[in-house]
Amino acid sequence: MxxxxxxxxxxxxxxxxxxxxxxxxxxxxxxxxxxxxxxxxxxxxxxxxxxxxxxxxxxxxxxxxxxxxxxxxxxxxxRLGRAELLGKLLGGVIRQLHTGSLDPILSSFVDFADKIDEHTLDRLDELVQKRKLSRFEGD
Amino acid sequence: MxxxxxxxxxxxxxxxxxxxxxxxxxxxxxxxxxxxxxxxxxxxxxxxxxxxxxxxxxxxxxxxxxxxxxxxxxxxxxRLGRAELLGKLLGGVIRQLHTGSLDPILSSFVDFADKIDEHTLDRLDELVQKRKLSRFEGD
DNA sequence: TGAAACACCGACCGGCGATCGGTTTTTGCG
DNA sequence: CGCAAAAACCGATCGCCGGTCGGTGTTTCA
CATH class of the missing domain: 1.10.10.10 (Winged helix-like DNA-binding domain superfamily/Winged helix DNA-binding domain)
Incomplete structure (x- = not known):
C-alpha cells in the first residue's frame, strides 16, 4: 500500500x-x-x-x-533542519545553472551577500575563516 | 493585446x-x-x-x-546573465526560508562550498577578499 | 500576386499543491 | 463487549503551470 x-x-x-x-x-x-x-x-x-x-x-x-x-x-x-534544507535547495538551483566552473556561482553569492548590507560580507568572511580553521581539528 | x-x-x-x-x-x-x-x-x-x-x-x-x-x-x-539569474533564484530560495538572521544562510553556503571539493572554500575566500578590497576603489 | 515565413491563438495533456468529505480503522471508555 | 471519538486513509475536485501542437492570420519578398 x-x-x-x-x-x-x-x-x-x-x-x-x-x-x-x-x-x-x-x-x-x-x-x-x-x-x-x-x-x-x-x-x-x-x-x-x-x-x-x-x-x-x-x-x-x-x-x-x-x-x-x-x-x-x-x-x-x-528530517532536515532549516539550514540543511536551505543547502539542499541552493544546491538544486545551482545544479540547474552550473556550467562546469563554480566561479560564477561563488561570485554570485559573494555578490548577493555584499548587496544585503555592509556587514554581511564581513560576516561571510568570518565564517569562511572559521571553517578553514576547523579543517585542521575537524577531520 | x-x-x-x-x-x-x-x-x-x-x-x-x-x-x-x-x-x-x-x-x-x-x-x-x-x-x-x-x-x-x-x-x-x-x-x-x-x-x-x-x-x-x-x-x-x-x-x-x-x-x-x-x-x-x-x-x-x-535579460539577465547566468550569474544574475542565479543570484535571483538564490535570493528567492533564501527569502523563502530566512528568519531574520542571515547566519544560517551564510553558513549553509559555506558548508555547500566546502562539501564540493578541497579547493572551493579557498576560492570562495579569494573572491570574498577581492570583493572586500574593491569596496575601496569601487565606491 | 502567390508562396514562404512567422506570429498569434486556442486547445489539450499531465503533474502538482491545495482543499475537502466520506469511509475505514484504531482505540479507549463505560 | 460494544460504541463513540479520533484519526488515518481514500479519492475527487480545483486552478495553475510547463510542454506540446495545429490552425489561422499577417507580413514579406521573389
Missing part, C-alpha cells in the same frame, strides 16, 4: 506555501501531530485537518518529514 | 526544462530567432516551432528575455 516517492525528476522539490508553513512549525517545535499542527496554523492559512494530513503526506513522500506512530496517530518531525 | 505578466505571487519563478535550455542557448549566443533556437535544440528536446515560440512567450512574460522585431520576426536575447 506504500506510495511511490514523488519528484523522480531532476528538478528541485518546489515547496508549496502550506508545506513550508508546516515545516516551519516543525522546526519551531518538533514532534507534533497533524491535529496540533492544524490547530496552530496562522489565521491566514486555516484549513481542514484533512488538508493538513495530505500535505504532511506529500512532505513525507518528499522525504522532508519523518513520522512515527504514537497510539494510532502519527507524530511528525522534520 | 498585451498579456499580463505571470508569477504575481511571492514564489520564485520555477523554470521548466525547455525554458532553461532556451536560456542557455541565448547565453551561448544572444540575438537568436525562434526558428534558429528550435533548430539548435539538442536531440533529446526537439519539438515544433510553435512549442519553442510559446515557451519564449512565457519567458518573455516572466521578463527573462527581451525581444525585438527584425523584419516581421522576433529576435530574442536574455
Amino acid at each position: 506504500r506510495k511511490r516517492p514523488v519528484n523522480l525528476s531532476n528538478t528541485l522539490p518546489h515547496l508549496g506555501e502550506l508545506e513550508l508553513t508546516l515545516l516551519q512549525a516543525l522546526w519551531a517545535q518538533p514532534e507534533q501531530s497533524a491535529l496540533r499542527l492544524q490547530q496552530e496554523l496562522p489565521r491566514a492559512q486555516q484549513c481542514s485537518l484533512s488538508t493538513v494530513q495530505s500535505t504532511l503526506e506529500r512532505l513525507h513522500r518528499k522525504m522532508l518529514v519523518r513520522r512515527r506512530r504514537q497510539g494510532h496517530a502519527y507524530v511528525y518531525c522534520a | 498585451r498579456k499580463r505578466p505571470v508569477n504575481l505571487s511571492n514564489t520564485l519563478p520555477h523554470l521548466g526544462e525547455l525554458e532553461l535550455t532556451l536560456l542557455q542557448a541565448l547565453w551561448a549566443q544572444p540575438e537568436q530567432s525562434a526558428l534558429r533556437l528550435q533548430q539548435e535544440l539538442p536531440r533529446a528536446q526537439q519539438c515544433s516551432l510553435s512549442t519553442v515560440q510559446s515557451t519564449l512567450e512565457r519567458l518573455h512574460r516572466k521578463m527573462l528575455v527581451r525581444r525585438r522585431r527584425q523584419g516581421h520576426a522576433y529576435v530574442y536575447c536574455a
Whole structure:
C-alpha cells in the first residue's frame, strides 16, 4: 500500500506555501501531530485537518518529514533542519545553472551577500575563516 | 493585446526544462530567432516551432528575455546573465526560508562550498577578499 | 500576386499543491 | 463487549503551470 516517492525528476522539490508553513512549525517545535499542527496554523492559512494530513503526506513522500506512530496517530518531525534544507535547495538551483566552473556561482553569492548590507560580507568572511580553521581539528 | 505578466505571487519563478535550455542557448549566443533556437535544440528536446515560440512567450512574460522585431520576426536575447539569474533564484530560495538572521544562510553556503571539493572554500575566500578590497576603489 | 515565413491563438495533456468529505480503522471508555 | 471519538486513509475536485501542437492570420519578398 506504500506510495511511490514523488519528484523522480531532476528538478528541485518546489515547496508549496502550506508545506513550508508546516515545516516551519516543525522546526519551531518538533514532534507534533497533524491535529496540533492544524490547530496552530496562522489565521491566514486555516484549513481542514484533512488538508493538513495530505500535505504532511506529500512532505513525507518528499522525504522532508519523518513520522512515527504514537497510539494510532502519527507524530511528525522534520528530517532536515532549516539550514540543511536551505543547502539542499541552493544546491538544486545551482545544479540547474552550473556550467562546469563554480566561479560564477561563488561570485554570485559573494555578490548577493555584499548587496544585503555592509556587514554581511564581513560576516561571510568570518565564517569562511572559521571553517578553514576547523579543517585542521575537524577531520 | 498585451498579456499580463505571470508569477504575481511571492514564489520564485520555477523554470521548466525547455525554458532553461532556451536560456542557455541565448547565453551561448544572444540575438537568436525562434526558428534558429528550435533548430539548435539538442536531440533529446526537439519539438515544433510553435512549442519553442510559446515557451519564449512565457519567458518573455516572466521578463527573462527581451525581444525585438527584425523584419516581421522576433529576435530574442536574455535579460539577465547566468550569474544574475542565479543570484535571483538564490535570493528567492533564501527569502523563502530566512528568519531574520542571515547566519544560517551564510553558513549553509559555506558548508555547500566546502562539501564540493578541497579547493572551493579557498576560492570562495579569494573572491570574498577581492570583493572586500574593491569596496575601496569601487565606491 | 502567390508562396514562404512567422506570429498569434486556442486547445489539450499531465503533474502538482491545495482543499475537502466520506469511509475505514484504531482505540479507549463505560 | 460494544460504541463513540479520533484519526488515518481514500479519492475527487480545483486552478495553475510547463510542454506540446495545429490552425489561422499577417507580413514579406521573389
